[in-house]
Amino acid sequence: MEIVMPDIQLLALAPEIILIIVAFLMLFFGPLVGGPNTKGGPKVGGIVSLVALTGAFLINLYIGQDEIVTLGGMIVKDAFSLYFNALVIIAAAFSIIISFGYINRFGIKEGEFYLLILFSTVGMMLMGSSADLLSIFIALELMSIPIYVLVGFRKENLRAREASFKYFILGAISSGIFVYGAALVYGSLGTTNLTAMAEALGSNISPVFLLGSAFIISGFLFKISAVPFHMWTPDVYEGANLPITAYMSVGVKAAAFSAFLRFAVVDLANTGDSWVLAIGFVAVATMSLGNTAALAQKNLKRLLAYSSIAHVGYILVALVAGSEYGISSILFYLFIYIVVNLGIFSLLVYFSKDGKECETMDDLAGFGYAHPLMAVCMGIFLFSLAGIPPTGGFMGKLFLFIAAVKGGYVGLVIVAVIASGVSVYYYLKVMMAMFEKGKDKAQKIKNPAAAFVVVLAAIITLYLGVMPGHFMELARICAAALF
Amino acid sequence: MDLPILSVIIFLPLLGALFVSILPKKGVRLLKWSAMLFMLINLALSIYLFILFGGKDIMFVERVSWIESLGIDYFLGVDALNVLMILMTALLFPIALIAGWERIGLKGESAKLYMALLLGLESALVGAYAALDIFLFYIFYEAMLIPMYFIIGLFGGERRIYATTRFVIYTIIGSLLMLVAILVIFFKHYATAGVFTGDIIALSAVSFAPGVKVFLFFAFVIAFGIKSPLWPLHSWMPDAYVQSPSSGSVLIAGLMSKVGIYGFIRFAIPLFHDLGEAYAPLVMALAAVAVIYGAMIATVQKELKRMVAFFSFSHVGMILIGLFSMNTNGVEGAVLQMANHAIIVSALFIIVGIMADRRDTTEIADFGGIGSVVPKLSTLFMVTILAAVGLPGLNGFVAELLIIFGAFKSSLVFGILVASGALLGAICMLWMYERVFFGKVTKKTNSSIKDLSARELLALIPLIVLMVWIGLFPGYFLNKIGPGVERYTKDFSAYSEAVVTSDFESPPILTEETTSDNNESEIPDSGGLQ
Secondary structure, three states, X not given: OOOOOOOOOHHHHHHHHXXXXXXXXXXXXXXXXXXXXXXXXXXXXXXXXHHHHXXXXXXXXXXXXXXXXXXXXXXXXXXXXXXXXXXHHHHHHXXXXXXXXXXXXXXOOOOHHHHHHHHHHHHHHHHHHEOEHHHHHHHHHXXXXXXXXXXXXXXXXXXXXXXXXXXXXXXXXXXXXXXXXXXXXXXXXXXXXXXXXXXHHOOOOOHHHHXXXXXXXXHHHHHOOOOOOOOHHHHHHHHOOHHXXXXXXXXXXXXXXXHHHHHHHHOHHHHOHHHHHHHHHHHHHHHHHHHHHHXXXXXXXXXXXXXXXXXXXXXXXXXXXXOHHHHHHXXXXXXXXXXXXXXXXXXXXXXXXXXXXXXXXXXXXXXXXXXXXXXXXXXXXXXXXXXXXXXXXXHHHHHHHHHHHHOOOHHHHHHHHHHHHHHHHHHHHHHHHHOOOOOOOOOOOOOHHHHHHHHHHHHHHHHHHHOOHHHHHHHHHHHHOOO | OOOOHHHHHHHHHHHHHHHHHHOOOOOHHHHHHHHHHHHHHHHHHHHHHHHHOOOOOOEEEEEEEEEHHHOEEEEEEEOOOOHHHHHHHHHHHHHHHHHOOOOOOOOHHHHHHHHHHHHHHHHHHHHHHHEOEHHHHHHHHHHOHHHHHHHHHHHOOOOHHHHHHHHHHHHHHXXXXXXXXXXXXXXXXXXXXXXXOOEHHHHOOOOOOHHHHHHHHHHHHHHXXXXXXXXXXXXXHHHHHHHOOHHHHHHHHHHHHHHHHHHHHHHHHHHOHHHHHHOHHHHHHHHHHHHHHHHHHHHHOOEHHHHXXXXXXXXXXXXXXXXXXXXXXXXXXXXXXHHHHHHHHHHHHHHHHHHHHHHOOOEXXXXXXXXXXXXXXXXXXXXXXXXXXXXXXXXXXXXXXHHHHHHXXXXXXXXXXXXXXHHHHHHHHHHHHHHHHOOOOOOHHHHHOOOOOHHHHHHHHHHHHHHHHHHHOHHHHHHHHHHHHHHHHHOHHHHHHHHHOOOOOOOOOOOOOOOOOOOOOOOOOOOOOO
C-alpha cells in the first residue's frame, strides 16, 4: 500500500506548533532554569507560557478567516476555529495569570504546572479545528490527560486526588464511548471525515449511524457536563486548584462545544427531528437539575459547578434551534460565560488566604465592606450569570432565547426562563454572603494579578451588556463558517 | 442637534454614582453633598422638561440604532403618560436623601455604596419611564432591581435578606415571563413585517391567534401586577416595604411600584388594547379586591409602616381601576394619581421614619397623644393624611374624583367599590391618627420627643407644597397631560399611528389627525376648584 503524505500547511498549524515546542522546551530545560525546589521556577514557566500563548494568539489572528484545510482534511482552519482557538488561548492565559498569586501561597513548586496547561491548550485548539472524528478524538485526549493530572496537582490533598481519579476513570470511559461511536459511524458510512460524512449521509440514515452518533454525542455531553453525564463536575471542581477549576470550567467547556457544534451542524442537521427531541430533553434536564442542585450548595466551587451545568442547559436550548443565528448566539454566550467565570474564579483566588482557598459562603463574609471594588465586580458577575441587565449575561441569554423562539421552541424557552428565575436565588445568596455584617475582615490582600483579571472581566461583562452589537456581528461571521 | 436632555437626565445620576465611588471614603459630608448636587441638577432639568412639555405629542425624542441586527433602538421620548413620573422621580430622590441624611448613619464605604446605589437607581428608574423601545424598557426595568436589592439587603431592617430575596425573586419571575412574551411579539412582528424592531409602537400593530394573545397579555399583567402590586401578587410587598430603610420605602412604594402601573399604561394596554378592554372587568375586580382588602388590612395593623404599606396597596388598586376603566377620566385620574400617590406615600413613609428615629419603634401602641408634644410633625402628618384620604383642596381629591368618575362610567359596581374603598381608607387613616396624636400623652417617654428638625422640614415641605398646589390648581397639571391622555383613550391604535408618523426630531410636532368624534362629556379638569 502506498502511503501518501498529506499536504501540510505549516502556517495554519503554527499556533499549535509554537505551543508544543515551548512546552517541550520547558519540559527539557525547566530543571536547568529553575529546579523544582527553587522559588522562581514555576513563575518563569508561567511567564514563558504567557509569551508563547500571546504569540499563538497573534498568529491565530494572522491566519485570517479564509478556510484552510490541511492534514488530509483532518484539520480545518476557518473563522469558527479561529474564534474558539482565541477563546481557549484567552482562557489559558488568564488562568495562568491568576495562578501567579496562588502558586506561592499553596506551595506549588513544580514547573510542570504550566507545561501541562500548554499541552492541554493545544488539545483544546485542535478540538475547535478538527474536521474528522479521529482528530477530534486525539484532540480530546490531548486536552483531557493533562487536565486529569492538573486536577490532582495538590498531591497531599485527599479531595484533589479523589477528584482526579474520578475524572480520569469517567473521562476514560467517555472517551471509550466516543471512539465506539466513531467506529459505528465509520462502519455505516465508511468515513470519519465530517464533510464526507455529510455527503455520504444523504437521505438514508441507518440505525447504526444513529447509534454511533448517539455515542459520539454522549462523549461530548460528558465533556460539557450535561445531564445525565454531569456527575463528576461538582467533585472535580471542588477538588481541583482554583486556577485549574477556572481553566477547566471555561477551556474544556469551550473546546468541547467547538467540536460538538461542528459535529452537530455538519452531520446531525441531516438527521432531522430525531436528535432535536433528544437534545431538547437533555437541555431541560440539564437546566432543571443544575439550578435546583445549586440551591442547596454552601461550597462556592460546587455551587459554580452546578451553575455551570445549568448554563450548558441554556446553551443547548439554542443548539436545538440549530440555525446559524443559534450557533452565533452560542458563540456569544460562550464568550461572556468564559469572561464571567474567569472573573469569579479570579475573585476567589484573590480572596484565598495562604494555604486555604476561599470556597464557602462563610469565607466571603465581610469582603463586601473590606474590598468594595471587588464586591462590585462580583455583583456584576453574579448578575450576569443570573441574566439581569445591563450585563453581558443578559444579552447572551437574550440572544439564546431569541434563537430558540425563532426556531419555534417557545416551550423550551419557558423552561429556561423558569430555571433562570430559580437561579437568581442562589446567585443573590452569594452576593449577600459578602455583606454579612459583623464579620468585617479588613485584611490586606496583595494579589494584583488576580485583581487585574477581575476588573478586566467586569469591564468586558458590562461592555458586552451595553454594546453587544459588534461582538455579536463577529460571532455571526464565525458561525457562518460552519454553514 | 439639541441637548439630548432625556439622556442627560438618565445618565447624569449614573455619572454621579461613579463620581461618589471615587471620592475619599472619609468625607461622608462631601459624599452626601455630591450625591445631592447630582440629584438637584437632575431635578432642575426635569422641571425644565416638564415646563417645556406641552400637549399630546411625544417630545424630546432621541433615537439611535443600538443593536442593529435585531432592530433594537435606543429610543426615548416624553409624553403625557410619563412626563409626571419623570418629574416625580427626579423630585423624590433628593427628598429621600434628605430624609435619610442622618439615619444612614454610615461611615466610609457603606455611605459611599449607599449614595452610589441611590444614584444608580435613579438612572434606571428614569430610563424605564422614558424608554419607548420595548427591550430598552426591559433593560432599565430589570436593572433597577440591582440597586434596590442592595438598598434593602444591606441597609434594611432585621429580616432584610428574607424580604429582599423574596422581592427580587417575585419581580424576576414576573419579568422573565414578560421577556418570553416580548420575544414572541418580536418574532410575530418579524414574521409579518419582515423586519426586526423593538419599537413599542410598531409592535402594537401585530395581530395574534386568540389563545396566544391571551397568554401574552397575561404575561404582562402578571409582570406588572407583581410590581404594582396587584392582588393576589402582592405578598412580597409588606415585607419589602417594612424592611427597607425609610428612604428605601419612599423609593420602592413611591416610584418603583409606579413603574408597574406605568407598564400597564405604556405596554400592556397599547399592545393588546382589545384584550385590555375584554379583560378590564377581571383586572378591575382584582384591583377592587386590593382596594377593599388593603384598606381593611391596613385598618387592623398595629404597626405604622405595615399600615402605610397596605394603605398604599389599596390606593394602587384604585389607580388600576381608573386605568382599566379605559375612558379619559379614569386614565387621566390614574396618570395624575400615580404622581399624587408618589407624593403622599413618600410623605407618609418619611414621617413614619422620623417617628421611628425618635423612638426606635413604629408600633401604634407605643405612641398616643403625642400631638401636643410634636405640633409641627402632627400638623404635617395631618395634611398628608387628609391628602391621602382625598380631602378637597388637596391633591388626592382631584385624581380620586376623576378615577371614581371613570369607574362609574365603566360600571356602577366598580364605581361603588372604589368609592367605598376611598371611604375605608379614610376611616383607617383617621383612626390611626387619632390613636397616635390625640388625647393625653400615654407614655412618659413620649412627652420628651423632639419635634421636626430643619432638615426634616426640608424633606417634607416640598411634598406638602405639592399636595396643596396640585389640590388647588390641578388645571396646570391636567392641561399638560389631558390632551395626550385623551388621544390615548380615544383610540389606542390611532394613538400609536399618530406617534409613528412623527419625524423623530426633537421635539417633533405632530399633525392633528384624529378628529373629535368622541362625545363623552368631560369633567371640568379643575374640578371647579381653580
